[in-house]
Amino acid sequence: MSDIHSISNRQKTDKKSLIAFASDYQNVRLTIDSANLLLEFAKSKGRLIYKNVYYNSQCENQSAAKDNLASFNFTWINVPCPLKNSADNQLMVDCLEYIHRDMSPDVFILVSGDGDFAKLVSNLQKLGKYVIVFARFGNVKKELKELADEFHFIDELGQLVKQQTQHQNTSIQSFIAYNEAIKYLTEAIKSALNKKKPTTFPYVDNLMRQLCPQYQGVSSICKPDGQKFKNFSQFVDAAVKDGKVQKHDEELFLIELDKFAA
Structure with a gap:
């Protein structure tokens, strides 16, 4: 059965979109506040089935972050490799691998401004996936920003989540x-x-x-x-x-x- 057909069959019983969250910690350093807001935003989009943070334990500041953010129950993907883009490559491999699982995400939330992810975004979209990108001011490649179905700056998360909550409350009635x-x-x-x-x-x-x-x-x-x-x-x-x-x-x-x- 093709992926598109499996998505169609799941929609008959599942009203919520399935969400995959992937964060490139080296590019966007998550704080307790930003992590909390990102997860609130992700859950407002549907059912969050993957919430991965990619990091390199050989970097002391990245290892410390895992302890600081332990309460959020992220899946921490450690790529302890000195080669450039090793964590990025693992993130891309995982996202494309999720496509072929029974629980294939409908929406991917990518937290990174790295232009290396432009090809990943394009490939996900060709497979019918909706891609949302978060990045920091002054640290995002133009191609990645323009390719995303939705693009937001991390610094605007507070207002964005507030708007999402207002929209959901309005939709109840x-x-x-x-x-x-x-x-x-x-x-x-x-x-x-x-x-x-x-x-x-x-x-x-x-x-x-x-x-x-x-x-x-x-x-x-x-x-x-x-x-x-x-x-x-x-x-x-x-x-x-x-x-x-x-x-x-x-x-x-x-x-x-x-x-x-x-």
Whole structure:
């Protein structure tokens, strides 16, 4: 079974996106405050299944960080190698290996401004993954920043998490109508196509969350009859049936574009 098909099958029972968190400690030194905020942000995006920090125990200041941040229960990946980029290479290998597991992440949160990760981001996106990058002011490569589906500075985490919490609290009592959800669905597909990104279900779902704060998954969509959709696949099937979008091999396309291409 292909990875995309396994993602589709999981969506039938799992409403939350699966999140992988990978932090390059040499590039971004985590503090107790930043670690706490990063994990809050990650959990606001879905179910956090991996939370790895990559470090080199041969560097004294990096070993000390493991003890200082012990309460967060990170998985610390030690790469005690003097060769340049050894920890970076391990991070990239692990992220790509996670793709082929039964619990394949939908969203990857990368904490690093290192331009060496640009290829990783591009490869993850080609596989239908949504990539969020965090870096520090003055320590991020332009290519990495531009490639990311979302980019944020660590220094802005406090305000970012506050906004996420406000959006979630609002969504508890606020719903969007089916027709409004269709509008955001088509906008998300158009955005992905313009960026030459895959239009797989998890990717489009995450784009919709960025376009509409009230949209926190299909449970926030109200059908014309007042009922709720059970999962994203059911919502997509309804949109296809209504002639709003087209679906092919678990990717979504706009009707207008198909007509112009005919």
